[in-house]
Amino acid sequence: MKKILITGALGQIGSELTVHLRKLYGVENVVATGRRIPKGSSVVEDGIYELVDVEQANEIASAVKKHKIDTIIHLAAMLSATGEKDPVKAWNVNMGGLFNVLEVAREMKCAVFTPSSIAAFGPNSQKVKTPQDDIQRPTTMYGVTKVSGELLCDYYHKRFGVDTRGVRYPGLISYETLPGGGTTDYAVHIYYEALKNKKYNSFIAEGTYMDMMYMPDALEAVVKLMEADPSKLKHRNAFNITAMSFAPEHIAAEIKKHIPEFEMSYDVDPVRQAIAESWPDSLDDSAAREEWGWDPKYDLASMTADMLAKLREKLNIK
Ligand code: NAD
Ligand code: SER
Numbered sequence: 001m002k003k004i005l006i007t008g009a010l011g012q013i014g015s016e017l018t019v020h021l022r023k024l025y026g027v028e029n030v031v032a033t034g035r036r037i038p039k040g041s042s043v044v045e046d047g048i049y050e051l052v053d054v055e056q057a058n059e060i061a062s063a064v065k066k067h068k069i070d071t072i073i074h075l076a077a078m079l080s081a082t083g084e085k086d087p088v089k090a091w092n093v094n095m096g097g098l099f100n101v102l103e104v105a106r107e108m109k110c111a112v113f114t115p116s117s118i119a120a121f122g123p124n125s126q127k128v129k130t131p132q133d134d135i136q137r138p139t140t141m142y143g144v145t146k147v148s149g150e151l152l153c154d155y156y157h158k159r160f161g162v163d164t165r166g167v168r169y170p171g172l173i174s175y176e177t178l179p180g181g182g183t184t185d186y187a188v189h190i191y192y193e194a195l196k197n198k199k200y201n202s203f204i205a206e207g208t209y210m211d212m213m214y215m216p217d218a219l220e221a222v223v224k225l226m227e228a229d230p231s232k233l234k235h236r237n238a239f240n241i242t243a244m245s246f247a248p249e250h251i252a253a254e255i256k257k258h259i260p261e262f263e264m265s266y267d268v269d270p271v272r273q274a275i276a277e278s279w280p281d282s283l284d285d286s287a288a289r290e291e292w293g294w295d296p297k298y299d300l301a302s303m304t305a306d307m308l309a310k311l312r313e314k315l316n317i318k
Pocket of ligand 2: 079119142
């Protein structure tokens, strides 16, 4: 990666990945893009920023051409819960956007990183330690776009030689930007509520396991995979990666170690609960470990300590 363009750069991942890549590759070599120009955003104000709607192929193409881009990190998407509210829009943004990015990459000879998700699996996938290669029959529009996206990226590599790569992220936990409407969002909101109100009402039920990861590990995955020796990559576009698997009561118990008064209650949202139950409890990430050295640093205890410390500072809570 020498000249990088990031789509959806104002989102949960993009807002941190932009800053991370600017540090590693130089401010002048990372072009962040999004659909709006928010005030006070470091993504917009501390480097190069362009307006790009990924549903408009010409907007992607002109930014890639203008900045002589060699790598596109494609993050613009609609997530699982918002996708279920408007499945047509989710299809158009997720599939239309990816198709446009791949076409521009084919024409302008760029590499492409696209995240897939645990949502690419469904109720008849193996539930625990879901293997790298397993049945994929997801029941959400988000999941349908993620499986289709994995296939489309494989196709562009095989048919046109585009250097496409990607991971299946689990739920991502971070303190910089709030998540954009997913099923795993409870595992971020709980930290804010624990600090502000010392209680949290979870929309996901007790006993519901999902894979999760702290943002620093998610950022490292992009760099490690994109810098990996391509001859070692057998599963280029859909590497299972994970850092931890837990249910709501486990994160609550970990928070209680830092905030003993913290109380958890449940008001389960049937839509997001059904989505969560259709996903794996945990993934087998051995292919990523073997093929490009995936090795996450944070577990539930170390993530919780860091999240609470960073959020205390951000929210100015003693
Ligand atoms: P997000 O919702 O926080 O950010 C996505 C960004 O894309 C938003 O800023 C949104 O405004 C923008 N966007 C939407 N439509 C657009 C369009 N037409 N043109 C340009 N921008 C548009 O999402 P995120 O969490 O940063 O996720 C990024 C990618 O990672 C997505 O593909 C998502 O499926 C994947 N992923 C995320 C998680 C997670 O827990 N955050 C887990 C698995 C996979
Ligand atoms: N965090 C994402 C979601 O819940 C998983 O892809 O939608």
